[in-house]
Each structure stands twice: as C-alpha cells, then as structure tokens.
Amino acid sequence: MTVISNDKSGPRLGLAVALRVTRTAVERNRIRRIIRESFRLHQHTLPAVDVVVSARANARGASAQTLRGSLAALWRQVSERCALSPSS
Helix, strand or coil, rough: CCCEECCCCCCCCEEEECCCCCCCCCHHHHEEEEEHHHHHHHHHHCCCCCEEEEHHHCCCCCCCHHHHHHHHHHHHHHHHHHHHHHCC
C-alpha cells in the first residue's frame, strides 16, 4: 500500500491486482470489488490522500469477510498515521 497526500477535496483509491495474484479475471474482479466497497464505506474517516492498494497472493484464497476485516484495519492505520503526520 502506498499513501500520498493530495490537494483534492477527499481521498482517492488506486488498485493493483496483478495476474500473478490469481490467474482468473473473475477472482481478480472479486478482490477489486471488495476493496472498492471497503474504501467506499470507510472514505469518510480518511483525510485527503491518494491510496494505492496492491493485492497480494494470499488474497486469492481469503474469504470476503477476512478481506473486509484486513481492509478495515488498513483504513484505520492510514487514518492514524495521517493524523500523526505533520505534513497533512
């Protein structure tokens, strides 16, 4: 994950789900949908940052519930780090 502050009014999301994560487009799209939905539900807690999420190979076998839990922890971590950062 990469986080960079932006000059826009709110947070923005970038996704990277590589072919090496999973060979099937169906599975890559499932992972993307879960990430986008999680971002949509948590974006009100995030400052104005650009977040790029790169899926890892272990996301392939994970359940949607597990991915959502990991992403919720990730969004909390981004919020806390940006709140502590003097540049934001």
